[in-house]
Amino acid sequence: MEEIRLIEIKEAIHTDNTIKANLLRENLSKSKTFLLNLMSSPGAGKTTTILKTIETMGGRIRTGVIEADIDSMVDAEKIAAKGIAAVQLRTGGFCHLDASMVEKGLEGLNLDNLDLVIIENVGNLVCPAEFDTGAIKNVMILSVPEGDDKPLKYPLMFTVCDVLLINKIDYLSLSDFDVDAAKTRAKNLNPNIEIFQISSKTGEGVEAWAEWLLKEVTGFLNQP
Numbered sequence: 001m002e003e004i005r006l007i008e009i010k011e012a013i014h015t016d017n018t019i020k021a022n023l024l025r026e027n028l029s030k031s032k033t034f035l036l037n038l039m040s041s042p043g044a045g046k047t048t049t050i051l052k053t054i055e056t057m058g059g060r061i062r063t064g065v066i067e068a069d070i071d072s073m074v075d076a077e078k079i080a081a082k083g084i085a086a087v088q089l090r091t092g093g094f095c096h097l098d099a100s101m102v103e104k105g106l107e108g109l110n111l112d113n114l115d116l117v118i119i120e121n122v123g124n125l126v127c128p129a130e131f132d133t134g135a136i137k138n139v140m141i142l143s144v145p146e147g148d149d150k151p152l153k154y155p156l157m158f159t160v161c162d163v164l165l166i167n168k169i170d171y172l173s174l175s176d177f178d179v180d181a182a183k184t185r186a187k188n189l190n191p192n193i194e195i196f197q198i199s200s201k202t203g204e205g206v207e208a209w210a211e212w213l214l215k216e217v218t219g220f221l222n223q224p
Contacts, residue, residue, distance in 0.1 A: 015027035017131055019098035024134030033218045034116045035102070039136035039157065041150075042123030044143040045167045047075045049200040051082060051116055056203070061115040061217050066105035068097050068122045075120060085109055087201060099119040099134045116217050125150065129157040136220060139163040144171045150176045151185035158189045163196065170199040 028035055040046050047067075054063050064085035067076040076088035080140065087108035089101055097105075104117060109117060119135060120129045140161045142150055145168060151158045158164065163187050185194055194212065198205035 017098045021132035022135040024099050024103055031222050033111050033114060034220045035135045037119045037121060037133045038140045039128045040141035041125050041146060044141040045200045046141060047078055049141060050120060051169060052200045052203060052206050053210050054084060056206050057214055059216060062073060063115055063116045064109045064114045066117060066119045070121060086189055091117045091122060095122050096131050097133055098131045099122050102133045102216045125157050127152040129160050134210045137162045141165045141167045144168040144175050144177045148182035151189055153221055155189050158186045161193060163194045166197045167200055169197050170202050
């Protein structure tokens with residue numbers, strides 16, 4: 001019987017992507033473009049949060065959006081309708097974005113006119129957490145209707161993110177969602193994670209989150 005060779009495809013894919021992501025980050029630093037990767041499950045409110053965040057920042061920084069979806073342009077159309085530069089990436093079945101896909105999306109934007117590019121990743125709490133997009137910061141949304149147990153079920157997502165947005169807090173009175181439990185579980189996985197409670201529908205809490213983002217982008221742009 002011939003010896004069977006074992007080839008670790010996943011490991012090779014991740015290694016190649018990490019190299020690509022680091023190179024992309026280096027190039028974006030040179031061009032002074034802050035790349036933010038926004039992740040969540042479907043329906044958590046990514047697009048609404050992006051729009052409310054940009055509105056709250058009030059034009060203080062120039063912002064564009066890369067939308068990712070398996071097979072639609074609905075979210076990109078919502079963004080573009082507000083006069084915001086947007087590119088749609090149709091993944092054709094892939095449940096995540098990687099650095100090469102993001103690079104393609106950036107090619108569709110005029111980076112000379114943008115300070116911040118927000119990636120709206122594919123709605124999924126598993127695959128997107130595994131792939132470095134080349135972003136400067138990773139942010140995830142956990143919406144109240146999803147439940148406070150998600151850090152227990154999807155620990156990697158909370159581990160790789162710099163910010164957790166607990167969205168749809170206007171539903172708290174109708175839910176048994178335990179905000180303190182969610183925060184504690186997230187902090188146990190990632191002690192340095194920043195947590196903001198927001199409602200992208202009413203705007204509650206968005207100002208604090210937008211000010212944090214503005215500070216991060218401004219600091220990045222002012223680096224020598």
